[in-house]
Amino acid sequence: VVTDKMIEDDAKTPGDIVSWGIGQQGQRYSPLKQINAQTINKLVPVWSFSFGGEKQRGQESQPLIHDGKMFVTASYSRIFALDAKTGAKLWKYEHRLPDGIMPCCDVINRGAALYDNLVIFATLDAQLVALDQKTGDVVWKEKIDDYAAGYSASAAPLIAGGLLLTGVSGGEFGVVGRVEARNPKTGALVWVRPVVEGHMGYTFDKDGNKKENGISGTAGKSWPGDLWKTGGAATAGRHLQPEDGLAYFGTGNPAPWNSHLRKGDNLFSCSTVAIDVKTGQIVWHYQNTPNDGWDFDGVNEFVTYDDGAQILGGKADRNGFFYVNDAKTGKLVNAFPFVKKVTWATGIDLKTGRPNFVPENRPGDPTAGADGKKGNVVYAAPSFLGGKNQMPMAYSPDTKLFYVPANEWGMEIWNEPITYKKGAAYLGAGFTIKTNSDGPIGALRAIDPKSGKIVWEATNNAPLWGGVLTTGGNLVWWGTPEGFLQAADAKTGKIVWKFQTGSGVVAPPVTWEDKGEQYVAVVSGWGGAVPLWGGDVAKKVNYLEQGGSVWVFKLMK
Numbered sequence: 342v343v344t345d346k347m348i349e350d351d352a353k354t355p356g357d358i359v360s361w362g363i364g365q366q367g368q369r370y371s372p373l374k375q376i377n378a379q380t381i382n383k384l385v386p387v388w389s390f391s392f393g394g395e396k397q398r399g400q401e402s403q404p405l406i407h408d409g410k411m412f413v414t415a416s417y418s419r420i421f422a423l424d425a426k427t428g429a430k431l432w433k434y435e436h437r438l439p440d441g442i443m444p445c446c447d448v449i450n451r452g453a454a455l456y457d458n459l460v461i462f463a464t465l466d467a468q469l470v471a472l473d474q475k476t477g478d479v480v481w482k483e484k485i486d487d488y489a490a491g492y493s494a495s496a497a498p499l500i501a502g503g504l505l506l507t508g509v510s511g512g513e514f515g516v517v518g519r520v521e522a523r524n525p526k527t528g529a530l531v532w533v534r535p536v537v538e539g540h541m542g543y544t545f546d547k548d549g550n551k552k553e554n555g556i557s558g559t560a561g562k563s564w565p566g567d568l569w570k571t572g573g574a575a576t577a578g579r580h581l582q583p584e585d586g587l588a589y590f591g592t593g594n595p596a597p598w599n600s601h602l603r604k605g606d607n608l609f610s611c612s613t614v615a616i617d618v619k620t621g622q623i624v625w626h627y628q629n630t631p632n633d634g635w636d637f638d639g640v641n642e643f644v645t646y647d648d649g650a651q652i653l654g655g656k657a658d659r660n661g662f663f664y665v666n667d668a669k670t671g672k673l674v675n676a677f678p679f680v681k682k683v684t685w686a687t688g689i690d691l692k693t694g695r696p697n698f699v700p701e702n703r704p705g706d707p708t709a710g711a712d713g714k715k716g717n718v719v720y721a722a723p724s725f726l727g728g729k730n731q732m733p734m735a736y737s738p739d740t741k742l743f744y745v746p747a748n749e750w751g752m753e754i755w756n757e758p759i760t761y762k763k764g765a766a767y768l769g770a771g772f773t774i775k776t777n778s779d780g781p782i783g784a785l786r787a788i789d790p791k792s793g794k795i796v797w798e799a800t801n802n803a804p805l806w807g808g809v810l811t812t813g814g815n816l817v818w819w820g821t822p823e824g825f826l827q828a829a830d831a832k833t834g835k836i837v838w839k840f841q842t843g844s845g846v847v848a849p850p851v852t853w854e855d856k857g858e859q860y861v862a863v864v865s866g867w868g869g870a871v872p873l874w875g876g877d878v879a880k881k882v883n884y885l886e887q888g889g890s891v892w893v894f895k896l897m898k
């Protein structure tokens with residue numbers, strides 16, 4: 342069984358992987374060093390397993406390893422248990438999805454959580470399913486919300502302080518983003534904390550009686566009129582790391598996209614919020630993009646690290662800036678661009694913590710347009726698919742660098758009139774994603790959070806969409822849409838190994854050890870938001886093939 346202690350210690354115990362992020366700080370760092378620049382030429386596949394069926398599309402899952410088993414989710418809300426040594430299938434669960442699901446950005450899933458004898462994952466119709474790790478039998482199932490109103494769930498649930506923490510997706514449909522805590526063994530709700538200012542949330546007692554949390558008083562303060570009631574800020578989840586009992590959630594864009602309809606900061610959209618795991622109260626928030634007008638969905642993970650003096654958190658935001666905040670207070674410590682072209686702001690003021698906006702680069706107000714139906718079109722960079730999107734970065738305590746999968750692109754974007762209608766897209770904007778140049782779009786960047794310098798980069802033609810792993814063997818691992826899993830020297834960026842997995846990699850690699858041997862695994866299967874929403878870039882990479890498999894590697898004896 343998986344205990345709280347095992348989850349807390351995950352980063353230090355390379356014999357298993359029992360959390361998304363390989364440890365609660367989400368550093369995706371493993372101390373293992375059997376595989377290194379000297380030995381890696383002997384790295385070969387041990388097994389590969391196909392997710393099969395007709396259901397392929399994007400595969401973004403981080404595998405978990407426990408008790409000799411691999412637990413890996415797949416597209417269309419599927420989960421497999423495999424023998425970690427041989428790849429033999431132990432069981433499969435296919436969630437029965439209704440026809441009307443509305444995930445915005447492909448039928449993906451990022452992974453599961455382990456707790457006690459259970460493996461728990463979220464589904465595209467906004468449910469949570471807990472299965473017995475041994476048999477795959479459903480132990481409990483709970484509905485998060487109504488998929489017909491646009492709710493879905495894609496992120497891996499997280500365990501903190503003995504609770505199961507989950508977010509919601511659906512920002513493009515005017516849902517209200519929130520974080521929920523449940524008893525992981527039963528699925529019973531413990532607290533609910535919406536992350537749109539005005540909503541206060543609830544706690545539940547042992548008998549399931551609901552109690553409103555505190556008194557609102559701030560309803561709509563940073564939102565005009567009733568817009569906070571459909572304010573978006575989906576907590577597509579993506580991450581948390583309990584440090585001082587806090588869970589950090591990135592929040593999505595405010596709804597609708599047309600920012601002229603919602604004068605004000607629109608808290609707590611496009612922010613990092615730190616939530617007290619015990620009470621469900623927001624302890625601090627830092628807003629990366631106040632009054633967002635570009636869909637700079639700030640769900641990116643807040644990865645905490647010890648800089649010697651204090652615990653800080655790094656976040657490579659969709660909006661093109663890398664932020665360093667004090668993990669305890671949220672105070673901004675550093676902020677700098679990690680992509681070459683940023684049009685919407687000239688920088689982040691370290692004193693006030695606010696961006697210096699470039700007003701003429703905000704898409705215009707449609708009511709001010711010639712026909713009242715289309716606002717001024719602007720070219721904005723990064724594109725709404727972001728300087729970085731869902732793919733989790735890594736941090737190495739050895740090199741003290743962050744390894745960030747970044748993309749250079751822009752978009753034409755304009756606003757249109759819009760009114761909220763349940764279950765309908767709630768954007769009020771049109772857009773086309775564009776390339777900034779004919780050159781490579783992707784770049785894996787090694788970033789020094791102190792100096793803001795890019796220490797090295799490894800460029801990639803297609804936009805990078807897979808997460809990163811770094812290891813004590815001085816290696817950085819990531820996959821490419823072109824299908825390669827590759828490893829580079831963590832200090833220099835020199836690529837020392839690559840392997841073709843058969844389809845694009847949009848998932849984070851993992852590593853573990855068993856009986857003295859180090860294993861590496863990654864899921865392969867091209868998809869996610871790029872082929873669906875990528876405009877000119879989607880056309881540029883339309884030769885990439887779909888797939889659905891997991892690969893495992895170790896050193897040849």
Ligand SMILES: O=C(O)c1cc(C(=O)O)c2c(n1)C(=O)C(=O)c1cc(C(=O)O)[nH]c1-2
Pocket residue numbers: 401445446447449494495496509510511512513575576577593594638725726730731868869870871
């Ligand atoms: O606002 C939301 O609720 C929401 C959810 C998700 C998701 O659940 O994956 C994505 C996005 N937004 C989004 O804006 C986005 O670019 C995106 C890309 C991806 C992906 O997996 O490739 N998901 C999402």
